[in-house]
Amino acid sequence: MTTVEPNEPWTHAHPVRIFAGNGALERLPDVAAADRILLVCSGGSVRRGIAARIMSLLGESRVLVYDRVVPNPQLDVLDAAAESLRVEPIDAIIAIGGGSVLDTGKVLSALMPSNRPNGLDRIFRHGEDQVLDKRIPLVAIPTTSGTGAEMTPFATIWDRQTNRKHSLAGDVMYPEAAILDPSLTLDLPREVTLYTGLDAVSHAMESLWNKNRTPVSEAFAAQALKWIHGAFGGVLDNPDSLEYRAGMQWASALAGLAISQTRTAIAHAMSYPLTLRYDVPHGLACGFALPAIWEHSRNIDPGTLETPEIRRTMELLERLDLIGELRNYLDPANLFVIILPEVSTADRAGNYIGGMDREILEGIMRRLNVGR
Numbered sequence: 001m002t003t004v005e006p007n008e009p010w011t012h013a014h015p016v017r018i019f020a021g022n023g024a025l026e027r028l029p030d031v032a033a034a035d036r037i038l039l040v041c042s043g044g045s046v047r048r049g050i051a052a053r054i055m056s057l058l059g060e061s062r063v064l065v066y067d068r069v070v071p072n073p074q075l076d077v078l079d080a081a082a083e084s085l086r087v088e089p090i091d092a093i094i095a096i097g098g099g100s101v102l103d104t105g106k107v108l109s110a111l112m113p114s115n116r117p118n119g120l121d122r123i124f125r126h127g128e129d130q131v132l133d134k135r136i137p138l139v140a141i142p143t144t145s146g147t148g149a150e151m152t153p154f155a156t157i158w159d160r161q162t163n164r165k166h167s168l169a170g171d172v173m174y175p176e177a178a179i180l181d182p183s184l185t186l187d188l189p190r191e192v193t194l195y196t197g198l199d200a201v202s203h204a205m206e207s208l209w210n211k212n213r214t215p216v217s218e219a220f221a222a223q224a225l226k227w228i229h230g231a232f233g234g235v236l237d238n239p240d241s242l243e244y245r246a247g248m249q250w251a252s253a254l255a256g257l258a259i260s261q262t263r264t265a266i267a268h269a270m271s272y273p274l275t276l277r278y279d280v281p282h283g284l285a286c287g288f289a290l291p292a293i294w295e296h297s298r299n300i301d302p303g304t305l306e307t308p309e310i311r312r313t314m315e316l317l318e319r320l321d322l323i324g325e326l327r328n329y330l331d332p333a334n335l336f337v338i339i340l341p342e343v344s345t346a347d348r349a350g351n352y353i354g355g356m357d358r359e360i361l362e363g364i365m366r367r368l369n370v371g372r
């Protein structure tokens, strides 16, 4: 198998305007020129002074703060937030934080202009058609490097009531602009740097071993892996290096650009039950199996997947002992039983170029050497 054949049809479009570089946050007043702005962030961002910095850049009187974002945003919480904020005259939303904050900003930007209460409940629990066709312009400012959410047209929504994970997707979900300022990622603790970095690696790999890949998504993913190869090991050893931080931030954005075209695949399908049922952090959940999936995929498409950058990145992941990290959350011997129902559905797992069934999953588990 080669990359996309010249006679195969494909398209590419991407609407997010990027403002990048150290100090890029200072350009926020030009990027968000609206009169009434909703700032979406976590309580941690308020305590660390990030919210205050945004307000001093924009002028406090223009900014309404929603700081109740928690990891893995819940369906009911998002519906309730949209309901209470819908009455506010908001012209623009700024979301600054990690993936959960950016996803919350995206969901609010699409739900708030709608007049239908409980929009997510209607769509995901009652099967109503998704009629979110307006949005409040969103500026996404990542403070972690991995999610790529600032580049993608989807947001992940978690529903503990039904024990399911949903994806709200569509062009209306694209941020209008993304600000990539690596200095915002300098304070990340090692665990967050590691897990979010694994998410970036996952996105790049998932878009390469993906049936929906295009020449453009491949170029983004391959470039993301070059940056990851140059910066991931370095940033774990030298967290204060702005150069490595910038490399990972750019890699994350490139991988986000790649999956915005392809969506994710088998590694993400495998991750969701681990996060829903065992609270495994997203990046670890979709990262621990990458070397084993790679062993399978590179035989199918060595031309795309057998590059020096990928080989060395997979070797780095092996050295990081991610199965050992996983033991903090569950017994890896149970992985097969937990994951099997997910890979049997056509959703994300169906994007994998190698196909996916019980036998392939058994092979991945054998390579992981976790007792099955």
Ligand SMILES: [Fe+2]
Residues within 6 Å of the ligand: 147, 199, 202, 203, 268, 282, 286
């Ligand atoms: Fe991810």
